[in-house]
Amino acid sequence: MIRRVLPDGDALTRQVEEEHQEVNELVTVLERDGLDHPERPARLRRLTEVLREDVRDEEDVLFPRLQQELDPAELLSLGRRWEVMRRISPTRPHPTVSRRPPGNALSGLLLSLIDRTRDVVAAGVRRAPDRFVPAGRALSQGLAGLAGLVERIPLSRRGDEPPTSR
Numbered sequence: 265m266i267r268r269v270l271p272d273g274d275a276l277t278r279q280v281e282e283e284h285q286e287v288n289e290l291v292t293v294l295e296r297d298g299l300d301h302p303e304r305p306a307r308l309r310r311l312t313e314v315l316r317e318d319v320r321d322e323e324d325v326l327f328p329r330l331q332q333e334l335d336p337a338e339l340l341s342l343g344r345r346w347e348v349m350r351r352i353s354p355t356r357p358h359p360t361v362s363r364r365p366p367g368n369a370l371s372g373l374l375l376s377l378i379d380r381t382r383d384v385v386a387a388g389v390r391r392a393p394d395r396f397v398p399a400g401r402a403l404s405q406g407l408a409g410l411a412g413l414v415e416r417i418p419l420s421r422r423g424d425e426p427p428t429s430r
Contacts, residue, residue, distance in 0.1 A: 265342055266326060269333040276326060281363045283318040287311065288357035295357075355379040360415045364423035371420035378411045 389400035
């Protein structure tokens with residue numbers, strides 16, 4: 265919507281996409297490298313910094329400008345659509361998937377299903393007796409591998425332009 269209604273919407277959303285791309289890359293590396301990696305503290309600091317910048321940009325710049333362009337009914341409609349998309353979107357980082365159509369739309373539903381299954385498995389592992397933990401972790405890793413395959417489908421990568429295309 266920002267790209268559609270603001271004259272500089274494309275540039276503004278590109279900045280947000282770059283921040284989101286960096287967040288996804290940082291979270292992916294943090295998950296991959298584990299708790300004991302020597303770069304973890306620096307990566308966590310950078311992640312916190314980027315998240316704060318992103319929230320500030322959205323709350324102080326993007327949303328106020330969008331409010332100036334849309335009437336209250338349009339804003340409510342946008343909010344409802346946003347909530348629907350939040351509920352059906354992936355819950356984990358996927359840094360190689362496009363942030364724009366068609367890639368995000370084509371891969372989003374499948375990645376959401378995989379991510380939400382991993383979330384259920386992770387919650388089960390936290391509550392499960394110790395003997396089931398290795399199986400739950402193996403299942404989660406298998407699902408992560410499946411998500412990686414979806415991410416590498418060429419159509420999943422269509423739509424982005426540098427620097428958010430990876």
